Amino acid sequence: MNTPKDDVVRFDMRDRVEHLLVMIIFFLLALTGLPQKFHDAAISKTIVDALGGIAQVRFLHRAAGVLFAIMTLIHLVTVLGRVLTGRSSLAMVPGAKDFRDVVTTLRYYLRISDTRAQFDRFDYKEKFEYWGIVFGGIIMITTGFALLYPIEATRFLPGQIIPAAKVAHGSEGLMAFLVVILWHIYNVVFAPEVFPGSKTIFTGKISRERMRHEHPLEYARMFPEEANEILGQHAAEPVPKQDG
């Protein structure tokens, strides 16, 4: 059914490389960070020893953290530049429709209604994860640098910001880890619709079938000849104009 001819491009090379790098760095940060947070656990000792001791683990964590900070900076600067020059869509910006979509989806899950939310380029789950990693990332980067340079950080700020940064860094990191491990991995690997896993973020391609199912509003814009067929059945949402 899904012949390559049927595929459409969803992510360009830049998105794919960015995701791959973030994925590797995130894994490395979690691997070297969580054993420091849960230093009492037996598995933490095993991991730290396997990586060559706590000094080595900290070095890896800091190196990965600095890389992550650089990547975040590059990402934000490029996105901002593209938005300002009108070369980027604002598809990732959350709007009122996303909140309506949450309600529609929950009503659907609870069998209150059989109407499914119709998503555009990014559904609310994707937006939640994107903004989660942006804001979470900013928290991790600022607290991480405060912990890396405590003397400089407390030159003008009160000393208390260091233990506060430590709590925030550990807790935010744990939350990010849990969100990714549970929510992201479920949505892209274990959810019945995509099991045994969607390869879209690695190949950049998605089948028309899945596209029609998961992003009908964007699909309708891509293939206007099918728009009525797809949206006709639901017609709950008008086809929005393409932004940007």
Place this chain on the structure above:
Amino acid sequence: MQAFSKKTARALGFLTLLFAPVAAAEEANDCLSCHGEEGLTLTLENGEEAPLFVKQDALAGSVHKALRCTDCHAGQNQVPHPERHYKDLAQFRNSFSETCKTCHFENYTKTLDSVHYAMQARGDVFAPNCVKCHGAHDIARPAEPRTRISQTCATCHRQVSETYAKSVHGKALLIEKNPDVPVCTDCHRSHDIADPKNRAWLMSTPSLCGKCHADAKLMKKYGLSTNVLSSYLSDFHGTTASFDAKGERTKDEPVVALCVDCHGIHDIAKVTGQSAAAFRANLVKTCAKCHEGASENFPAAWLSHYEPSLKRAPLVYLVKLFYRIIIPFIVGGLILQILLHLWRSVVNR
């Protein structure tokens, strides 16, 4: 390996006690007919003179009073004694440790790992051996009274002993005769005394201090918090130390702050009451020992073993509270959505 257990040694001692007193006294008289003579010496190979004089009733006050001379000085029951050769005084003295080994094998074996034995092995004449600490004929229980232990060590470690005497522990021991405080051997051990510069030993100091300072019953007596060890371990320094204690570290890596780096070693003082102000005033300097360029703000980065609270560290407390609420809320919400999604998928089939 253990040739003589403590039990066997005790059993032998008991048997000797039953049968020995009369015979022991007779034998002592025989030996003292020569060794009771003041100035009796043996010339060693290097020309040094080894004293062989033994005081009348030398064993009377000792724990070994029921033993015969030859129980320790084995092989000397023939007169004249079989000829023996000692290079120097050090070798002559150390030969007595071999004697103690016969019964006290366990403790003897422990000394082989000690910094004192390492001195002996180097041929140091002043190296302590069994008799140097315990005495020879006048041997008594080493920890009775408890203050005796510190006095024994002070024979050589005069300066350290004076510093200790002024510390919170030393004062309690020497002035109040308080048996709860550590004496030298509680930290340094008695027979297997490690080199205090030894990394493994240094890294074990948090658990060493924790032996008492994490003991709820003991600390309650003095109104001290047992939170000191756990709060240390959960902070940056303690986490490093606890990982470090296991793995082998590279030489160029700086040692992380241990209890003693802030509180002192032999000069440990109270951090509450009168000396608190001095301790606090000194904090920036203490931190700057490792954290060069630390400002006046810096010491507050360490919460002084206190749990964060609205009063003591409001920012830390609030950040902690925020995540304590937000993490279950977010993660719980996402898990609920996953379960609902799965359920709806099953229903759809």
